[in-house]
Amino acid sequence: MEAEIKENLKYTKDHEWVEVVGDIVTIGITDYAQSSIGDLVYVELPEVGGSFDQGADLVIVESCKAASDVYAPISGEVVEVNNAVVESPGTVNTAPYADGWLVKVKAADVSQIDTLMNAAEYKEHAAE
Amino acid sequence: MQEIEERLLCEISRKGRRAIDLEPIDSNHNRLGVDERQSIGLPELSEPQVLRHFVRLSQQNYSIDANFYPLGSCTMKHNPRQNEKFSRFSGFLNLHPLQPVSTAQGALSLMYELKRWLSELTGLPGVSLNPAAGAHGELAGMMVIHKAHEMRGRQRKVVLVPDSAHGTNPATAAMCGYTIKTIPSTKQGLVDMDLFKASLNDDTAAFMLTNPSTCGIFDPKVKEIADLLHENGAYFYCDGANFNAIAGKIRPADFGVDVMHINLHKTFSTPHGGGGPGSGPIVVTAELDPYLPVPNVVKTGGAYQLVNEDEKSIGRLKSFQGHFGMFTRALSYMLGHGADGIRRASEDAVLSANYIRASLNDLYHEPFPGNCMHECLLNDRHQRDAGITTMDIAKTLIEHGFHPMTVFFPLVVKNAMLIEPTESEPKETLDDFIGAMRQIAEDVKLGDVEKLKKNPISTPRRRVDEVKAVRDLKVTW
Numbered sequence: 001m002e003a004e005i006k007e008n009l010k011y012t013k014d015h016e017w018v019e020v021v022g023d024i025v026t027i028g029i030t031d032y033a034q035s036s037i038g039d040l041v042y043v044e045l046p047e048v049g050g051s052f053d054q055g056a057d058l059v060i061v062e063s064c065k066a067a068s069d070v071y072a073p074i075s076g077e078v079v080e081v082n083n084a085v086v087e088s089p090g091t092v093n094t095a096p097y098a099d100g101w102l103v104k105v106k107a108a109d110v111s112q113i114d115t116l117m118n119a120a121e122y123k124e125h126a127a128e
Numbered sequence: 129m130q131e132i133e134e135r136l137l138c139e140i141s142r143k144g145r146r147a148i149d150l151e152p153i154d155s156n157h158n159r160l161g162v163d164e165r166q167s168i169g170l171p172e173l174s175e176p177q178v179l180r181h182f183v184r185l186s187q188q189n190y191s192i193d194a195n196f197y198p199l200g201s202c203t204m205k206h207n208p209r210q211n212e213k214f215s216r217f218s219g220f221l222n223l224h225p226l227q228p229v230s231t232a233q234g235a236l237s238l239m240y241e242l243k244r245w246l247s248e249l250t251g252l253p254g255v256s257l258n259p260a261a262g263a264h265g266e267l268a269g270m271m272v273i274h275k276a277h278e279m280r281g282r283q284r285k286v287v288l289v290p291d292s293a294h295g296t297n298p299a300t301a302a303m304c305g306y307t308i309k310t311i312p313s314t315k316q317g318l319v320d321m322d323l324f325k326a327s328l329n330d331d332t333a334a335f336m337l338t339n340p341s342t343c344g345i346f347d348p349k350v351k352e353i354a355d356l357l358h359e360n361g362a363y364f365y366c367d368g369a370n371f372n373a374i375a376g377k378i379r380p381a382d383f384g385v386d387v388m389h390i391n392l393h394k395t396f397s398t399p400h401g402g403g404g405p406g407s408g409p410i411v412v413t414a415e416l417d418p419y420l421p422v423p424n425v426v427k428t429g430g431a432y433q434l435v436n437e438d439e440k441s442i443g444r445l446k447s448f449q450g451h452f453g454m455f456t457r458a459l460s461y462m463l464g465h466g467a468d469g470i471r472r473a474s475e476d477a478v479l480s481a482n483y484i485r486a487s488l489n490d491l492y493h494e495p496f497p498g499n500c501m502h503e504c505l506l507n508d509r510h511q512r513d514a515g516i517t518t519m520d521i522a523k524t525l526i527e528h529g530f531h532p533m534t535v536f537f538p539l540v541v542k543n544a545m546l547i548e549p550t551e552s553e554p555k556e557t558l559d560d561f562i563g564a565m566r567q568i569a570e571d572v573k574l575g576d577v578e579k580l581k582k583n584p585i586s587t588p589r590r591r592v593d594e595v596k597a598v599r600d601l602k603v604t605w
Contacts (some may be wrong), residue, residue: 036542038595039595041595041598041599042598064595064598065536065593066536066537066539066593067295089599090595090599
């Protein structure tokens with residue numbers, strides 16, 4: 001089954017998605033990422049208030065296959081984390097773009113968004 | 129096989145049941161100075177109950193002594209019975225680690241001789257036999273590197289690790305206090321030299337490379353990598369898990385390695401995977417030799433001594449001398465093969481892997497086409513559209529009587545199947561395995577998907593719900 005890619009989101013080459021509202025960006029992993037990793041059994045979220053540079057390790061997701069780092073798509077400060085996915089990591093598998101979101105970050109520099117891929121570019125990247 | 133639920137010993141315990149053994153000794157005093165002996169609530173059973181419990185469990189096991197075990201990266205080679213004979217010589221078997229050194233000269237000479245062999249095969253003069261297994265060897269090696277930077281007067285911050293590395297590499301570096309920087313692989317499964325160079329600076333403490341890599345490929349740029357590291361004052365740590373592909377062919381020192389661990393339980397045939405403890409000696413350059421852990425065996429005059437303390441050493445990492453029983457077996461393997469035999473074993477391991485690769489690459493996708501070293505890497509790309517994944521192929525192999533290959537590792541390849549036949553297997557076994565793999569691919573083509581998805585069906589346990597096992601972990605009964 002083809003992985004779902006949402007038109008209105010931005011993407012990284014490491015299969016994170018980003019939704020931008022003002023200077024607040026919501027971050028999750030893509031449908032392609034969740035299906036590649038398999039059923040998640042563990043999610044480790046950062047502390048609210050922590051600052052991260054673009055590309056830094058932000059979240060750890062773990063399945064029976066492997067543990068993977070989720071990298072910060074842009075620099076900023078964590079303003080909210082989705083504790084529900086810690087309780088039930090499977091939500092990331094069932095709803096990666098909705099209830100399975102991971103972290104909300106207040107962007108230090110919103111223009112960094114321009115370094116990310118749009119849906120069409122990501123579709124090509126994921127097909128490689 | 130009939131599905132039998134083996135009950136726990138605690139469940140079949142009945143008060144007062146016991147077996148007959150030698151009379152307990154009168155004195156309750158032991159070396160730890162503990163005088164009391166109390167009940168610790170062990171289950172109470174008759175001897176046949178205990179015996180049958182463990183025999184039945186052992187019959188549910190799969191072992192290298194039962195059949196082919198092509199678990200990639202693990203090197204499940206045959207454990208020669210000559211090794212077992214030597215290790216059971218009473219002088220080795222009945223040694224006590226606390227007996228006076230003067231009465232253990234034979235054992236110390238064996239350790240000294242093993243060190244010389246490891247040094248000769250790797251070209252690196254410093255050897256420590258202490259580490260308990262591979263990852264412990266990594267820890268020892270990275271602590272030596274950490275110490276060396278400290279002694280130079282400035283600690284560094286970052287350790288570079290390729291994305292194809294064993295997970296223990298970044299974990300070890302992190303335990304030593306370093307930050308990890310991952311170096312992505314190229315499309316050929318090699319170190320991306322541009323990204324490597326861009327990441328290398330005067331904060332780089334070391335690069336941890338497995339060579340040949342976990343993709344079964346010898347990195348042709350390895351000497352250039354070593355030279356760049358040394359120009360930057362960083363060290364080259366080589367994960368020696370795959371030394372069995374090159375032992376006797378090339379010395380790691382000649383491609384610039386500063387520190388390497390060696391898995392005696394892989395390359396040098398000592399039992400593992402439940403059959404025995406591992407053993408992970410490390411070899412280092414002359415520069416790093418003073419920092420090796422203690423104790424260390426030295427020869428002064430005609431006698432062997434144990435050096436238990438050394439000012440520059442990183443200290444003690446393991447009780448006593450390490451896993452001595454493995455030293456006897458590894459040296460037995462080396463002496464049994466000789467230098468030419470070790471070279472031949474490496475060549476045969478590579479030949480076997482390539483035979484499997486060339487016999488399967490028309491039906492299974494080969495992510496990095498071309499000759500491999502001691503293990504061949506395939507994946508499920510040609511089966512995926514039919515709804516069959518690497519996991520289904522692995523589980524179906526069990527029905528064909530084989531232990532599955534390593535699956536989903538290395539992580540750089542989607543749904544990897546890593547097959548390591550080793551040099552132990554005759555061509556007939558390889559052909560049987562190839563036949564099974566081809567049969568599975570044909571069954572997928574014929575659309576026998578539902579059947580494959582149910583496998584294994586003849587084992588005491590069928591598909592286990594691994595996800596539920598982790599999400600709802602229960603560690604009590």
